[in-house]
Amino acid sequence: MTLRRFKTTALLLCAACLALAGWMLFHSLTGVQMVGCGVGSGCDSVMGSPWAYVLGGVPVSLPAVVSYLLLALCIVFLGGESPEDRSLDRILWPMMLTLAGAIAGAALWFCYLQLSVLHAFCKYCTLLHLLGCVLAGLILVAGRTLSLSKGRYGWFAVGLVSAAVFAFVQSRTLPAAAYDTGRTEAALPTFSEGEVPVLGPSDAPEELTLLFDFQCIHCRRLHPDLPELLEKAGGQYRIHLCPVPLSSACNPYIPSTGVDRFAGSCPLTRYALAVWYACPDAYGAYWDYLLGGGDARAAVAPAEAEARARALLGEDFQTAVKDPRIDAYLRKVEELFGRTSNAEKSGVPRLIHGQKWLVPETDQADELLELIRLSL
Numbered sequence: 001m002t003l004r005r006f007k008t009t010a011l012l013l014c015a016a017c018l019a020l021a022g023w024m025l026f027h028s029l030t031g032v033q034m035v036g037c038g039v040g041s042g043c044d045s046v047m048g049s050p051w052a053y054v055l056g057g058v059p060v061s062l063p064a065v066v067s068y069l070l071l072a073l074c075i076v077f078l079g080g081e082s083p084e085d086r087s088l089d090r091i092l093w094p095m096m097l098t099l100a101g102a103i104a105g106a107a108l109w110f111c112y113l114q115l116s117v118l119h120a121f122c123k124y125c126t127l128l129h130l131l132g133c134v135l136a137g138l139i140l141v142a143g144r145t146l147s148l149s150k151g152r153y154g155w156f157a158v159g160l161v162s163a164a165v166f167a168f169v170q171s172r173t174l175p176a177a178a179y180d181t182g183r184t185e186a187a188l189p190t191f192s193e194g195e196v197p198v199l200g201p202s203d204a205p206e207e208l209t210l211l212f213d214f215q216c217i218h219c220r221r222l223h224p225d226l227p228e229l230l231e232k233a234g235g236q237y238r239i240h241l242c243p244v245p246l247s248s249a250c251n252p253y254i255p256s257t258g259v260d261r262f263a264g265s266c267p268l269t270r271y272a273l274a275v276w277y278a279c280p281d282a283y284g285a286y287w288d289y290l291l292g293g294g295d296a297r298a299a300v301a302p303a304e305a306e307a308r309a310r311a312l313l314g315e316d317f318q319t320a321v322k323d324p325r326i327d328a329y330l331r332k333v334e335e336l337f338g339r340t341s342n343a344e345k346s347g348v349p350r351l352i353h354g355q356k357w358l359v360p361e362t363d364q365a366d367e368l369l370e371l372i373r374l375s376l
Contacts, residue, residue, distance in 0.1 A: 003079045006142045013135040014072040020128040021064040028052065028059035034124065045120035045217050048361060051113050054170040063166070064106070064128070071099045071135075094155045097143055100136035101159020102166075107133050109167045120217055180347065180359040181375045186339045188355060189332045191240050196329070197276060197283060200230045200238035208239045208376070211337055211350040213246045214268040215261075215299060219349045220292040221363045228365040237372075239351075241287075244333045245269045246348065253338035253346075267302040271309040273329060274320035282312050351376065 027034050027047065037043030046052065054060050074092045107129035114121050136156075143152035191209070210226075212219035230237060245265035248256040272290055276283040290305060292298035310317045340350065340357045347359045353376035360371050 001142055001145050006138070007075055007078060010075050010135060010138055010142075011072060013131055013138070014068055014075065017128055017131050017135065018065065018068045018072065020124055020131070021061050021068060024124055024128075025059055025061035025065055028061055036123065042120040042217070043122040043124060046114055046118055046122035046125055049118055050174045050361075051110075051118065051170070053174070054166070055173045060110075060170070067099055067103060068132075071096060071103075074099070093143060093152075096139050097152055097155035098159040098162070100139040101156040102162045103132040103159070104136040104156075105160040105163025106166065107136075109163060119221070180361075181357065182340065182342075183356050184340055185355065188339055188352065189336045191242065191332070195325075197241045197280075197287070198238055199226055199241065201235050202238070204235055204238040206237050206353065208237050208372070209242055209336070209352040210239050211242050211244045211333070211340075211348050211352065213262060213265050213348055214243060214272065214290045215265050216246065216348050217299075218347075218361070220298070222349050222360070222368075223288075223291040225363060225365045225368065229368055232365055232369050233372075242333050242336070243269045243272055244337045244348065245330075250330070251334050251337070253334055253341060264302045268300070268305050269330070270321055270326055271302075271305050273326045274317070274323060275309055275312055277323050277325055278313055278316055278320035286312060 023034070024047065026032065027037075034043060034047075037047065052060055054063070074096045077088060078092050078096075079089060110125060111129055114125070140152060140156055143155075212222070214220075226239060230239070245251050245268075246254055246262040247260055247265040248254040249260060249263065250266035250269075254262075268290060272283075272287055275286045286308065289308065290300050292300075309321075313320050336352070337346075337350075340352060349359065351358045351360070351372060353372075356376050358371060358375045360368050362368050362371070
């Protein structure tokens with residue numbers, strides 16, 4: 001590999017990484033929506049999580065931009081024409097190898113978070129990490145062929161250690177649970193006993209309404225925490241479980257944009273309600289299945305959900321899915337969704353108490369309970 005070819009390839013990779021990291025930083029600072037990163041998408045789940053920040057509120061894309069910018073500058077000044085300029089190589093190569101190690105280590109850390117913690121993948125983040133690892137590998141190989149025959153692994157290891165330090169600091173400085181809240185003066189629909197499932201003691205002094213979509217990854221992440229939340233609340237709350245489809249195909253309050261990310265929500269909601277009304281003893285296991293059974297990644301296809309509902313209801317399936325109570329419920333819950341939404345604030349899961357509502361972004365029962373007590 002010649003120096004010229006290395007510099008050209010490395011600079012092209014750096015430019016691509018800088019563009020991606022810069023675009024994500026712009027999104028974090030301004031809130032401008034990235035293409036394909038709407039509500040409920042993997043990008044939304046990753047970039048809207050506390051793990052998208054470090055030191056309590058600094059976007060992680062900022063140190064990425066700085067790292068790739070420093071790396072690009074090192075590559076530009078590498079291998080100068082004069083002896084004095086080439087003497088800089090003894091400084092530039094260790095810097096480049098350290099940055100390469102840090103980039104590779106950060107890529108491993110954030111891929112681990114997406115896979116094991118967030119259970120969602122951001123295509124922009126994943127592409128950035130992939131290109132970053134290719135760039136790091138290129139620098140490591142070039143360090144042997146163009147300059148450092150010894151010591152290159154040591155500098156690369158220093159970078160890996162710095163990435164580990166970053167991961168430790170981030171895990172200790174996560175920002176407080178994010179949330180969105182609002183209030184409406186409009187009269188809101190309520191649900192009678194038996195109309196929807198209810199979690200919590202019947203004599204609880206306060207009632208909450210939870211709007212959720214079976215295809216919403218935030219909702220699936222919240223679902224297994226509800227029993228712990230009610231236990232920690234000490235009998236203070238009852239929660240009405242109200243599925244609301246976020247598809248423009250059946251929800252008049254969802255604008256049609258040409259890309260329906262919740263296209264399966266309409267049949268999933270109908271099957272769930274059919275099981276609830278026709279066979280209430282079986283709804284718990286069925287709804288848990290639709291919500292992933294504790295695995296936020298386990299989205300269920302409508303065909304699979306229909307097959308299981310048919311197995312539960314048998315010959316009564318067709319009658320159950322055409323139950324007029326389902327259509328009456330959908331009109332009511334969609335109205336509730338519409339009256340607590342606007343163009344900027346329409347996310348789920350949404351907890352409603354009286355005329356106040358809260359959209360939490362946390363999967364910790366303690367934090368969620370604190371948000372409910374502060375906001376509702």
